[in-house]
Each structure stands twice: as C-alpha cells, then as structure tokens.
Amino acid sequence: LQLTATKVGRHTLRDRGTYLVxxxxxxxxxxxxxxxxxxxxxxxxxxxxxxxxxxxxxxxKIPEEVEQELQRLDREEEKKQEEEQEEPPR
Numbered sequence: 681l682q683l684t685a686t687k688v689g690r691h692t693l694r695d696r697g698t699y700l701v702x703x704x705x706x707x708x709x710x711x712x713x714x715x716x717x718x719x720x721x722x723x724x725x726x727x728x729x730x731x732x733x734x735x736x737x738x739x740x741k742i743p744e745e746v747e748q749e750l751q752r753l754d755r756e757e758e759k760k761q762e763e764e765q766e767e768p769p770r
Contacts, residue, residue, distance in 0.1 A: 681717065684724040687735040699725045712761050 683689040693699075699722060706718045734740050742750075 681721055681724075684721060685736060685738045687729065690724065690729070693721075694725055712764060716757070716761075 683693055702718045702722050702725075706715060706722070709715050709718065730737065730740075
C-alpha cells in the first residue's frame with residue numbers, strides 16, 4: 681500500500697500489471713486481512729489520479745474530524761474481522 685502513496689509509485693505499479701496480479705490473488709485468497717489489503721490497493725490503482733498538490737498522499741493534510749472518522753471506521757472494520765474469525769466454520 682505504501683507504494684501507492686506517490687504518483688510515481690502508482691504509475692509504476694500500473695505499468696507493471698500489479699492490478700492483474702492482485703485481481704487473481706483476490707479470487708483465491710481466504711484470509712480476510714489479505715483480501716482487504718488487496719481491495720485497498722486495487723481501489724487506488726483503478727481510481728482517478730489525485731489532483732494537483734496531492735501527488736504524494738502521505739503529505740496530504742487531512743482535517744482532524746475526517747481523520748477521526750476514518751480511524752473510527754478502521755476500528756469498526758477490525759472489530760468485524762475479529763468477530764468473523766471467532767465464528768465457528770459452517
């Protein structure tokens with residue numbers, strides 16, 4: 681996911697066919713954490729390129745309330761994953 685932070689990194693991943701590899705991995709992977717990581721990278725790779733001043737996503741300033749909301753959503757996602765892992769197989 682770190683490689684998608686910069687414009688150069690995103691272009692390199694696209695040029696090397698990373699999307700196709702991740703798409704195939706996503707088809708057979710069973711670990712939820714790996715699936716979510718694949719989905720996040722795929723979203724960045726197939727999405728529109730960020731506008732001017734946002735070439736390096738690690739340097740983008742995020743408003744505090746937006747950051748708190750994103751952290752809350754991450755915690756909910758992690759909790760859901762933990763609950764799914766605790767469920768007995770059917």
